[in-house]
Amino acid sequence: MLVKTAEQYKDNIRALKRTVFYYGEVINNVVDFPLTSPHVNAAAECYAIAHDPVFEDLAVARSDLCDCTVNRFTYIHKSPEDLVKKVKLLRALGQKTGTCFQRCAGWDALHSLYILTYEIDQRHGTNYHERYLRFLRHVQENDLMVAAGMTDPKGDRSRSPSQQADPDLYLRVIHVKKDGIVIRGAKAHQTGAVNAHEVVVLPTTALREEDRDYAVAFAIPVDTKGLTFIFGRQTNDSRKLESGRIDVGNHHYGMVGGEALIIFDDVFVPSERVFMLGEWDMAGRGVEIFACTHRQNYGGCKVGVMDCLIGATSLIVKYHGLQRVSHIRDKLAEMVHLNETLFGCALASGLQAVKTASGAYMANPLLANTVKLNVTRNIYEIARLAHDIAGGILATLPSEVDFRHPIIGPLIQKYLQTVAGMPVENRVRLLRLIESLTGTASLVEAMHGAGSPQAMKVLMLRQANLDQKEKLAVKLCDLT
Amino acid sequence: MLVKTAEQYKDNIRALKRTVFYYGEVINNVVDFPLTSPHVNAAAECYAIAHDPVFEDLAVARSDLCDCTVNRFTYIHKSPEDLVKKVKLLRALGQKTGTCFQRCAGWDALHSLYILTYEIDQRHGTNYHERYLRFLRHVQENDLMVAAGMTDPKGDRSRSPSQQADPDLYLRVIHVKKDGIVIRGAKAHQTGAVNAHEVVVLPTTALREEDRDYAVAFAIPVDTKGLTFIFGRQTNDSRKLESGRIDVGNHHYGMVGGEALIIFDDVFVPSERVFMLGEWDMAGRGVEIFACTHRQNYGGCKVGVMDCLIGATSLIVKYHGLQRVSHIRDKLAEMVHLNETLFGCALASGLQAVKTASGAYMANPLLANTVKLNVTRNIYEIARLAHDIAGGILATLPSEVDFRHPIIGPLIQKYLQTVAGMPVENRVRLLRLIESLTGTASLVEAMHGAGSPQAMKVLMLRQANLDQKEKLAVKLCDLT
C-alpha cells in the first residue's frame, strides 16, 4: 500500500519550496504558519482517513494502473459504486473537518483528464492518454495532492479569451518549444494550491478556433520556476493570529479551502506533462466533464460541513433551554431536510453515472448539476436557520481576550450563563463555531465553487431531454 | 410467467361485483363508466408495462415465493437495487399516464405487511408471517391489484382512536369470532379502490393500550359483503361526461388516482386473512414502514407526471414563439431542476435502503421523508412555473363545444392562432393538458398523499441522528 500518512504529507509540504505571499509577506512554511496551517490540517485528514479502518471501504481503492492500493483521492472511478463512495467519503471528511479539505478538486481534474485525453486521442489521433497515464501512475504511487487549475481571471466577461485587451487574462501558451511549452496567465480561487504537490491545469471554458492558444492542459510541480501563489483573505482571517483560539471558530481546520491566486509567469512545462495542446474543439468537453465530476461533490463535502453546523445548532438549543420548543424543532428538521436533499441528489448522481469511452464513469450530468444548484440555495438557507436559532449573540459576542480578562471576564461569564450547569465557555465556543461555519467565505464557496448557478441552468437544460418530454405530452393529448 | 395483460385485468374488474357510488348513483361497471374508466386505464398500464420488453428489467421480477416471474407490483424488495428499480418503474408509468396509476399504495401495503408480520411474530410469538405469505403468494400468482387501506377518517384530531365521540371514526374490530373477526369503520382517500381486486388494511397511527381494538391488519376481496365504495369528486370531473374529450385534458388517464371512501359496515374477515390483531405496540412500527416505503415513490411517479408537464410546457413555448426568450428558458430549467431533485432523493433512498429482520429492504427513512417533503413544495412550484409560462389563456379558454361551433368556432380558431402553421387545436389540447396536470386535486395529492408535511418533519427529526452531529461539533470546537 502506497498511501501516505498525514505526517508524511505534512513533511512533504514543509520540504517543498514554493513562493507563497500573504498579507505582504513570503510564507516559507505553510504547514506551520498560523494562517495556512488549519488548511493544511484539513488536507492532511484526506491522508489520515486512508489509515482509519472504519473508512477503509471508502478511503482507499485498488488501482489497476499501479497494481496497488491507493488513496481514493488519486483513483479513477470505474463504476457507479465508485462515484457513490466518493460522495460518502467527502461527507465523512466534511464531518471531520467542518470545512473544505481541498483534495477533491485536484482529484476531479485527474479524473477529467483521464476521460478527456482518451477522447482527444480518439478524435485527433494524438497520444495524450498514454502520456497521461504515466503521470497519473506517478501521482498514485507517491500519493500526491493535486491542485486543480480551472478558473481563469476572465477579464471582461463579455469577451472571449482572444478578444481580451490583455491576452493573458486567460491562461495561454506563449511559446511551443521542442521539449515543452511556455505558459503565461493565472488561475484564480485555487483551493489547496499552497499545500498541494502538483498543479493540474485545464481550460476554463469552451473555445473557438481563434482561441487555440488557450486550449492547453498540463501538470507541474508547485515548485516549478515562475509560479507565484497569492493567498486570499478570508472572513475573520486575522483572528488566527490572535493569542486565543476560540474566536476562530473552526480553529483546527479553518473556514473554507485556503484559496490562492496562482500566477504563471512564463512557466516552462516539459512535453511529457502536456495533455492537450491546441485542440480547441475539445475544451468545452473538458469543462463539461470537470463540471459534472466536481459539482456532484458538493452534495458530499458540504453536507458533512452542514452536519457539523446542525450539530452545533442542536447543541446551542440545549444550552439555551429550548429543546422542547416546537418552532425550534421544526427549524432543526428543516435544516436536516435541506441537507439530506443535497446528499440524496449527489448519491443519485453517482448511482446514475455514465460510462465514458475511456472506461471511466462520469457523475450523471443532470443530477450533478441539480446537486450544485441546490447547494447554491440550501446552504444559505441552512445558515439562515442556524442564525435564527442561535440568536443575536452570534453577532455581538465579546472577544476571547475579554472573556479571559481579570475584570470583565467574570462579568461576561456571569451574564452569558444560560441553563444552569452548562459551561459558558462551551456556549461561546459553539457560537464561534456557528459563526465560522456560516461565514461569508463559506457561503460564497457554496455559491461559486464548481461554477456559478447560471452555469448549472445552462447545462441542465442541455441535459434535460426536452424533446422526449414533449413526446410524452404529444401522446397524452393526442396531438396530430 | 403469471403476469396478466391489461385486458385480462380489465376483464377481471368488469366481472368483480362491488358497491360503488358516485354522484348519487350505483356504478356497476367502473371499467367503462366515463368517470372511472380513465383511472382504470391508468391502472391497466401497470399490467401492460409488464409485457413491454423495453421495461422488462423494471416491470417484472422473479419471486422465490411462487418460484415464478411476477409483476413487480406484487414483488417484495430484497435489495437496494429493487428499491431503485421501483422508483424508475414508477417514473416510467408516470410518464406514460401523466397521473396516479394507483397500484403502488397496495404494493407498499403488501411490502409493509411482509416486514411487519415478521416483526410481530418475533416480538409476540405469533404466526402471522406464514399466514401472510400464503396470501402474498395468492396475490403474486393471480397478479392481483391491491388497494391500501391506510387512512382512517380520524374525527377530532386532538383525540386518540378510543377517545372519539363515535368509536368508529377509526376502523376497529367489533367482534372476535372463532373463525374470524368483524370490522367496522372506514378508510378514506383510497387510491384505486374501486378498481382493485383486494383491499389490504393497516392501522393509520401509533396506538396505546386502550386502543387495542384498533390494532388490526387484514386483507379482503373488494366484493366482500358490507363494503361500500364512495367515489370522490375531482377537479373538473364532470367534463368527462361531456361530448368532447379535449377539455378533460388528460382524458385517457384522468387527473389523480380516483380516490374513494371505503366503508366497512360490519365486515367479516376470516382468520387466514388477519395479519395483526390487538398487537397495539406494533401499530406505530407498521405506520413507519408503510410511510417510508410509500413516501419514496413520490420521487418516481410524480417526477414522471411532471415530465409530462414540462414537456407540455416546453411545447406550448414553441407554439407561442418564445423558445429563445431567456427568462422562459430559465424557468424551464428551474422546472427540470425541481423535478430532478425529487428523483435524485428517491433513487438515493433506494440506494441507501435498510435491511429489516424479515430480509426485505425498506427505503431509507431519512431520505424517503426528504423526498416527500420536497414533493409537497416542488410540485406546487413546478405548477406555478407552468402557469407562468403557459399564460392567462389557461384560465379563460372557451370550451371544446364552442371551439367546434359553426359560428364562433372559426372565430376562436382565428384568434387563438399563434405561430404560423402550428395547429390551433393542438395549442388548445396542450393548454387543457397543462390545466389538468396542475389541477387542484393533483396538487393536493402531492401535498397529502403518503402523509402531510408535518408527518415528514417528525419522522425526519427522529431519524436525523442529532446526537452524532452534536459530537462532530463538540470535537471541532473542543468542548469539555
Place this chain on the structure above:
Amino acid sequence: MLVKTAEQYKDNIRALKRTVFYYGEVINNVVDFPLTSPHVNAAAECYAIAHDPVFEDLAVARSDLCDCTVNRFTYIHKSPEDLVKKVKLLRALGQKTGTCFQRCAGWDALHSLYILTYEIDQRHGTNYHERYLRFLRHVQENDLMVAAGMTDPKGDRSRSPSQQADPDLYLRVIHVKKDGIVIRGAKAHQTGAVNAHEVVVLPTTALREEDRDYAVAFAIPVDTKGLTFIFGRQTNDSRKLESGRIDVGNHHYGMVGGEALIIFDDVFVPSERVFMLGEWDMAGRGVEIFACTHRQNYGGCKVGVMDCLIGATSLIVKYHGLQRVSHIRDKLAEMVHLNETLFGCALASGLQAVKTASGAYMANPLLANTVKLNVTRNIYEIARLAHDIAGGILATLPSEVDFRHPIIGPLIQKYLQTVAGMPVENRVRLLRLIESLTGTASLVEAMHGAGSPQAMKVLMLRQANLDQKEKLAVKLCDLT
C-alpha cells in the same frame, strides 16, 4: 347622488342585448343564467357597497366633472389618499365576494385614458382629452360599469403586431371614415365583459411606426353591432348547473371574474368615442399607466379574497380540533404575513403616488409592480398552506348529491364527523369554499392578471434608479 343600486344595475344588464356564447349556446340573460349569475352578483356588490354607510368614505366620491357624488369606480384619483382608498375599497369588496368583482379593470382604463388623452394632446396637439371628458361624464352620471379591453390575442409572441401572419391578431383600425372608424380584432381574458355597460379599448403593447394602425383607443356600448362575447371555461364551472349549491364553493359570487373573449368583427366606432388614433409613440405610455394603475389593485382585491381563505382555513382548523397545534398556528401566521405583505405594498404604492400632467395621480410605479410580483408568488404559497392545513379530504370529498343520498348520505355524515357537535355539513361547505378559493383559475388570475411576472421585472428595473444607487456605493467606498 347618481349612484345606482345593485338592483338597478342588474335591471340594466338584463335589458342590454348583447351576443354572449357559452358552451355552444347563446346566453340571452347573463343576470339569471346560472353560469354567469354569480359573476353578476359579484359585480353588483360594487354598486351595493356605495349605499352602505359603513363604506361611505371609500365607496363614493365627489366628482368635479359632473359636480356630484359618484360611485368611486367611475372617479378619477386626484391625490395619494384616493389611491389608498382604492386599495381599501378593493379589499373590502374582496372580503365580501371572495372573488373578482370585475369593475376595477374598467375603472383603471377610465383613469388611464384620463391621463393618456391629456398627454397625447400635449405632444400631438390633438383634442382627445376634452372629448374623453364628455364620455367620462356620461359614465359617471349613469354609473356605468366599464370593461377594459387591454389584452390582444398576440399570436406569435416573437413578432410585433404588424408582423403577424394574420394582421388581426392585434386589434386594429381597418377603415377611417368621416364620422368614425372601423375596428377588427379581439380582446382576450376580458373580466366582467359580459355584464358591463361599455367596453373601453386601449393598445396592449408599445408600438413602432409600422404598427400605426394598432394605435387606437375608444369606448363603445356592449350592444354595438359586430361585438361577440365568448365566455371562457372556469375550473369546475359545470358544478353551477348541478342541483345542489355546496360543491360550487363560492356559489354566490363564483370563482374569478368571468372572463370572456371579445371579438370585434368590423365594429364601427363614432368619432366622439375615439380617444387615440395613430399616435403609436404614445401606446407604450398608455400601457405603462394602465399597468401601474391596475397592478396596485391586486394588493387590495386579492388580499380581501385571501382574508376569506384564511378565515375558512382558520375555521376548518377548529372543525378538525387542531387550533392548539403549534405548526398549524405557525402556518396560519404565515398566511396572514404573506397576505399583509401584499396589502402593505399596495397601500404604499398609493401613498407614494405620482402626479401626472393631467392632474390625476398614478400609483407609484415601482411599488405597484412590487405588489403584483409578490401576488404572483404569495397567492400560490397561501393556497399551498391552505391545502396543507385543510388536509387530503379537499381532493376526495364526495359530491353533495351523495351527501344527501338516502343510503350513503348518513354513512358519509357519520364518517366525516370531526369535533363532536360541529355540523358535518359546515365542514363540507368550508372545504368546498377552500377548494373554490384556491382553484386553478384563481391562481392563474393571480399570476397573469394585470400582466405576467416578467412584465413587472422589466418595468421594475426601469424604475429602480440604479444610477442613483450606484452613486451611493461610489461614495461609500471612495471610488475615483
Place this chain on the structure above:
Amino acid sequence: MLVKTAEQYKDNIRALKRTVFYYGEVINNVVDFPLTSPHVNAAAECYAIAHDPVFEDLAVARSDLCDCTVNRFTYIHKSPEDLVKKVKLLRALGQKTGTCFQRCAGWDALHSLYILTYEIDQRHGTNYHERYLRFLRHVQENDLMVAAGMTDPKGDRSRSPSQQADPDLYLRVIHVKKDGIVIRGAKAHQTGAVNAHEVVVLPTTALREEDRDYAVAFAIPVDTKGLTFIFGRQTNDSRKLESGRIDVGNHHYGMVGGEALIIFDDVFVPSERVFMLGEWDMAGRGVEIFACTHRQNYGGCKVGVMDCLIGATSLIVKYHGLQRVSHIRDKLAEMVHLNETLFGCALASGLQAVKTASGAYMANPLLANTVKLNVTRNIYEIARLAHDIAGGILATLPSEVDFRHPIIGPLIQKYLQTVAGMPVENRVRLLRLIESLTGTASLVEAMHGAGSPQAMKVLMLRQANLDQKEKLAVKLCDLT
C-alpha cells in the same frame, strides 16, 4: 433650533467619560479609536442630516414640549405622517451610511415610554408621564442620543426572570431607596451604547406577579457609576486596525451598529429618572409598543443599506461587462423587488398607524411585524443574489497590502483587470464593500434586531383578527 451638529455631537461624546472595554483594553476615546470611530461617524450622520436643507422635512420637527424645532430622533410621532417620515428618514440615512446609524432604537424607547408612562398612570394612578416629559424635554433640548436598553441576557430560555438560577440574568431592582432605586443586571446587544449620551431601560418581556422586581424602566447618563460597556466583536473587525482602508469595506461607517453588552453593577437611579417600578402587568404592553415601533424601522434603514448593496452590485456588473446579460438583469430586478417590498410594508405601517391614549401614534402592529418578518428573509436573499452576481472573487480576493506590494501588486493588478479602462482598484473596493454589506453580522442583525422571527409570528397571529376573517367565510358558504 436646538439641533446639534455632527461635530458638536462628537465633541460631546469625546468629553463623556464612560468605561468601555474592547479586546481586553479600556477605550477612553470611542470617537477616535479605529474600531469604534466608524460607528460614531454613522451616528453623527443623524446629527448632520438635520442641517441638510434637502432633508429638512424629514430630519427635524417642531416639538410642542419644548416649543422648538428638534432633531426628529428626539421627537414623538403625533400622526401617521410622522411615522411615514420616520421610514423615509431612516432609508435616507441607510443610503448615506450603508450601515446601522444606531439612533433609532433609543428614539423608539423614548417614544414607547411616552405611550407607556401615560398608560401606566391611567391604570395605576401613578405620575410617571409628567416625570417622563421632564426627561424627554431634557433630551430634546440637548439633542441627546439615547441607547435603548431592551434585551436582557435571558439565561435559561425555558424559565421566567424570577426562576433563573442567577436572578440577575434579567435586569432588576435590588433596592428601593428613598430617593431612587438600585439596579443590577445587564442589557445585551446594545446598539450605539458606547457613543450615546443616555441609556433608557425597559423590561424585555411580559412579566408575572412574581417577577415584580423586573418591572422597571428608567434613564441614566452613560457615565453613571457602576455602568460597564463591553464592545462586541464584529465580522472582520480587526481589519479596521490595519494600515489600509480598503479591506474594511464600508470603512467610513462600519458594519452594523457597534453593539455592546452593558453591565449594571448596582447602579443608582434617582427617582426622577424612574418611569416604571413594579407595575409588572404593564411590562408586556411596553414590549409590544417598543416592538411595533422598532420593527417598522427595518423597512427604512435596511432598505437604505440594501440600496447601497444594489448599487455596488449594479456597478460590479459593469466592471465585469455583464450589464446586458439577461439572468443578471433579472437578479438585479429581484434584489430591487425584495427591497421595495420591505419599504412598502414599512410605509404602510406608518400610514395605518394607530392612535394611543397618550395621543402619540404607534406603527400599525400587524404591518410592522410583517415588515420585520420579511426583513429576516429578504435581506439574506438579497445578500445571496449579490454574492451570485459578484462572483467567487468575493471570497478569495488578496489583501490590500498585497495589492500595494511592490512585487505582487502589479501582478494582482494585471490579473484582476476586467473591462478595459475600468480601474482595478475600484473593482476591489466594490468587492470589499459588498463583502462588508453582506457580512455575517449584517445578516444576523437583520435576523434578530428588534426581535427574532418567532416573536413576529406570535404578535401577528394576535393581531390578525382571525375571528373577523372566519365570519367572512361563514357568510360566503352560508354556515349555520
